[in-house]
Amino acid sequence: MLNKDVVLKALGGVKYPGFEKDIVTFGFVKSVEVSENNVYVEVDIVSSSKEVGDELKANIEKEIDALGAARVDVVVKQPKPPVEKSNSQSGKNMAPHIKNFVMVSSGKGGVGKTTTTVNLAIAMASQGKKVGLLDADIYGPNVPRMMGAVDQHPEIVGQKVKPIVAYGVEMMSMGSLMESGQSLIWRGAMIMKAIEQLLRDILWSDLDVLFIDMPPGTGDAQLTLAQSVPVTAGICVTTPQQVALDDTERSLDMFQKLHIPIAGIMENMSGFICPETHKEYDIFGKGTTKPLAEKFETIVIGEIPIEPAVREGGDAGKPVTFFHPESETAKRYQASARKLWECIEKVNEEGGASNEAIQPTMGINGSPSACSQH
Numbered sequence: 001m002l003n004k005d006v007v008l009k010a011l012g013g014v015k016y017p018g019f020e021k022d023i024v025t026f027g028f029v030k031s032v033e034v035s036e037n038n039v040y041v042e043v044d045i046v047s048s049s050k051e052v053g054d055e056l057k058a059n060i061e062k063e064i065d066a067l068g069a070a071r072v073d074v075v076v077k078q079p080k081p082p083v084e085k086s087n088s089q090s091g092k093n094m095a096p097h098i099k100n101f102v103m104v105s106s107g108k109g110g111v112g113k114t115t116t117t118v119n120l121a122i123a124m125a126s127q128g129k130k131v132g133l134l135d136a137d138i139y140g141p142n143v144p145r146m147m148g149a150v151d152q153h154p155e156i157v158g159q160k161v162k163p164i165v166a167y168g169v170e171m172m173s174m175g176s177l178m179e180s181g182q183s184l185i186w187r188g189a190m191i192m193k194a195i196e197q198l199l200r201d202i203l204w205s206d207l208d209v210l211f212i213d214m215p216p217g218t219g220d221a222q223l224t225l226a227q228s229v230p231v232t233a234g235i236c237v238t239t240p241q242q243v244a245l246d247d248t249e250r251s252l253d254m255f256q257k258l259h260i261p262i263a264g265i266m267e268n269m270s271g272f273i274c275p276e277t278h279k280e281y282d283i284f285g286k287g288t289t290k291p292l293a294e295k296f297e298t299i300v301i302g303e304i305p306i307e308p309a310v311r312e313g314g315d316a317g318k319p320v321t322f323f324h325p326e327s328e329t330a331k332r333y334q335a336s337a338r339k340l341w342e343c344i345e346k347v348n349e350e351g352g353a354s355n356e357a358i359q360p361t362m363g364i365n366g367s368p369s370a371c372s373q374h
């Protein structure tokens, strides 16, 4: 007949993975129960590694099986693994006072990334959050125009630069730091420097969210940004055509590889609302984004129709969300901003404050992105 002492003695033969000492000596065995020939063992270990937990469980089961137990139940209690963040590997944090960073990406140019970023930033600011907008599209900085700030030059304070404020949003762009119309032809290394400086040497306030308008694609700028700050959430902007969606998939894949929780996809130019009849027409197709979102276990955060007022607002520096808050489009940006904030809160709940001291973690088996799970 099995009894507790026999089981404990057997457990004394189970080494803690990677160590010479056994789990009883370590004090990891919390409970042993034996009734008839059924054995229940509970151990509590400090490692969060799944491999360690699995190995230990198998070894305990083997040892107790050998005693001739009819049934063996082993519970290995472990702490939750630390959430891998985009900057975990580098350990850098260029703007530790900013609470959250939202990276807005797209596979292609011209799909409405800047338009989306500007309107989401304004919407979120109108919802009472402290919001900033960093134009990381170093080659094609369009944020100043869309924010109605092409002619504004930032104030220099010592070695630092004050952000420009427009429509309740703090903003900075390479476009505001150079003569208008000048084009930039830089090498990758300089792009990296520029992005780091835009994070570190701009006097951003203690923002709730800094939106970052990325250049299209998946290149140096994306990698630099991900490694410079803990990116709380990534948004992908796409139009509904298949060619755009193919590139969007690459962007979503990049978010996963960079350990950026995916907040969702913004489907832009998804149908046309006739200004006279208010009827909605599909032009590039509609609803094609949803299956892609499902594939990445994320959501379509919003569907923004093609609307002349959106383009006019962009060109004139009068964003539709600020100037036509009653319009259907502005309402959709507002709803999207709320969904985005929910995602940010969820990421913070699951991983602690997103921008707290970063502890570099070992291994690359990052836990799944917080918002990519619904």
Ligand SMILES: Nc1ncnc2c1ncn2[C@@H]1O[C@H](COP(=O)(O)OP(=O)(O)O)[C@@H](O)[C@H]1O
Residues within 6 Å of the ligand: 106, 108, 109, 110, 111, 112, 113, 114, 115, 116, 142, 268, 269, 304, 305, 306, 307, 308, 310, 311, 312, 314, 315
């Ligand atoms: N929903 C929309 N309806 C009408 N025009 C739009 C819409 N979204 C973007 N645009 C226009 O399309 C052009 C490209 O948008 P932009 O935001 O600059 O794209 P990206 O940043 O991806 O290159 C701009 O002229 C913009 O005003």
Ligand SMILES: [Mg+2]
Residues within 6 Å of the ligand: 113, 114, 115, 137, 140, 142
């Ligand atoms: Mg742009």
